[in-house]
Amino acid sequence: MAKPIYILNGPNLNLLGAREPEIYGSQTLADIEKLSATRAQAGGFSAVFRQTNREGELVEWIHEAREKGSAVVINAAAYTHTSVALHDALKAVDLPVIEVHLSNIHRRESFRHHSFISAAADGVIVGLGAHGYELAVDAAIALAKSRTKAP
Numbered sequence: 131m132a133k134p135i136y137i138l139n140g141p142n143l144n145l146l147g148a149r150e151p152e153i154y155g156s157q158t159l160a161d162i163e164k165l166s167a168t169r170a171q172a173g174g175f176s177a178v179f180r181q182t183n184r185e186g187e188l189v190e191w192i193h194e195a196r197e198k199g200s201a202v203v204i205n206a207a208a209y210t211h212t213s214v215a216l217h218d219a220l221k222a223v224d225l226p227v228i229e230v231h232l233s234n235i236h237r238r239e240s241f242r243h244h245s246f247i248s249a250a251a252d253g254v255i256v257g258l259g260a261h262g263y264e265l266a267v268d269a270a271i272a273l274a275k276s277r278t279k280a281p
């Protein structure tokens with residue numbers, strides 16, 4: 131059985147659906163979890179889907195994914211723009227890493243334009259709402275499969 135895809139979500143994403151729906155859409159995090167799990171299963175993988183409001187917990191989950199996962203999909207939310215700790219944790223992961231954001235962070239306030247995650251990610255998906263998670267899971271699976279093929 132393949133190891134799961136870790137899909138990690140940062141602060142305030144537990145409020146999706148109610149929080150600034152004009153920016154983040156009306157789907158809840160539970161809706162996104164279902165979409166992501168379905169997509170992972172279609173690709174032959176299971177998903178570990180988590181959310182926390184604490185930076186250190188995200189760091190610990192990234193460490194867990196290093197050992198127990200096939201790939202990491204991460205929406206670090208506001209920590210994207212502030213966290214060297216998450217950057218360093220992701221650099222230590224020898225697995226595919228896909229960064230995802232619901233909104234197009236480049237079309238928003240300038241403080242959202244820089245991501246500490248991007249330099250540690252294989253790919254970045256922004257601005258496509260919940261569908262971005264499905265695309266991120268697909269990309270993570272494609273990369274995980276190509277990395278496990280014999281050279």
Ligand code: DQA
Binds near residue numbers: 231233242
């Ligand atoms: C976000 C974008 C971040 O700038 C913001 O802090 C979030 C959500 C997104 O998914 O669009 O909380 O990561």
